[in-house]
Amino acid sequence: MTRRVKILVFGTSNVGKTSIINLLAKSEREIGHGARGCTFKSEECHADFDGVQYSFYDTAGLNEGDGDPTKESKEAIEDLIDLLAEIRDGFHLIIYVRRISALTKLDKQNYDLIKTLTNGQIPCICVNTGAENIDPINKWWEDHKNVFERAEYNFKDGLSVCTVVGTKPEFERIYKILREQSELLLWSCIMDNRLDEPIAVIQKNSEIWTKLLTIIDTVWNWKIPVFNIGLTDVTGEIRDEVVITFKRLLRDHNFDDNKITKIVNKMYLVR
Numbered sequence: 001m002t003r004r005v006k007i008l009v010f011g012t013s014n015v016g017k018t019s020i021i022n023l024l025a026k027s028e029r030e031i032g033h034g035a036r037g038c039t040f041k042s043e044e045c046h047a048d049f050d051g052v053q054y055s056f057y058d059t060a061g062l063n064e065g066d067g068d069p070t071k072e073s074k075e076a077i078e079d080l081i082d083l084l085a086e087i088r089d090g091f092h093l094i095i096y097v098r099r100i101s102a103l104t105k106l107d108k109q110n111y112d113l114i115k116t117l118t119n120g121q122i123p124c125i126c127v128n129t130g131a132e133n134i135d136p137i138n139k140w141w142e143d144h145k146n147v148f149e150r151a152e153y154n155f156k157d158g159l160s161v162c163t164v165v166g167t168k169p170e171f172e173r174i175y176k177i178l179r180e181q182s183e184l185l186l187w188s189c190i191m192d193n194r195l196d197e198p199i200a201v202i203q204k205n206s207e208i209w210t211k212l213l214t215i216i217d218t219v220w221n222w223k224i225p226v227f228n229i230g231l232t233d234v235t236g237e238i239r240d241e242v243v244i245t246f247k248r249l250l251r252d253h254n255f256d257d258n259k260i261t262k263i264v265n266k267m268y269l270v271r
Ligand SMILES: Nc1nc2c(ncn2[C@@H]2O[C@H](COP(=O)(O)OP(=O)(O)OP(=O)(O)O)[C@@H](O)[C@H]2O)c(=O)[nH]1
Pocket: 012, 013, 014, 015, 016, 017, 018, 019, 020, 030, 031, 032, 033, 034, 036, 037, 038, 039, 040, 059, 060, 061, 062, 129, 130, 131, 132, 161, 162, 163, 164, 165
């Protein structure tokens, strides 16, 4: 068993990713109050439970692409790339966070994105926030998990929880109890489903390119030409060509030259 269990917390903006980490790590990181995203940079947050040390990686929310990525969505994807490149050993578990609601296209896009990135190898649990009116709290997941299965999600497990903090003492009295129940459910689900050893997200070979293009395509709906070559065995020359094309694509989407160099170097240097 490795020393620190690493958990990637992923999902669209404003669904409660930071709130979940605050609950588990007993931290007070800033949470969102409006329509705008709140976490813009991935952050590592430590927690201990049952004698085991955990690192949670809070990510910036990824939102639906409309072909015209905003500054925030560009930064979110760059930041995710940085994080994946940095955490070379990989992760023991992914927590996919969403708010209780009907499944949307965006849910599926984000799920497919994380599945593609991880080759489907790292177990992923689905945590649905906003269960304050459900009794018992996990009933929503129990009642709806087959909906996810039918829609071809492949979660190892899931939960419905409440992670909100009350803004008034009379609200907080109730929310506190619900958060305590949620915390126990979360830890038990994490312990049941995490790997003993991490799996690296980005492997040594240049499959990274195909993955990265898939990410960009998924997140921003960019129209990106498919490279029909065996990217796992590309020679230096072809690889250089891929890099040139990739740089051009980033430039077309108004990334400045420093950022482009930074991203390309990051991708190239991974392992
Ligand atoms: N009703 C309800 N609101 C919640 C729950 N969990 C979080 N929230 C609220 O949802 C809003 C967003 O929470 P955050 O934890 O900042 O969400 P996030 O996913 O980290 O958001 P970004 O960093 O912007 O991607 C805040 O106003 C929270 O109070 C919950 O279980 N129930």
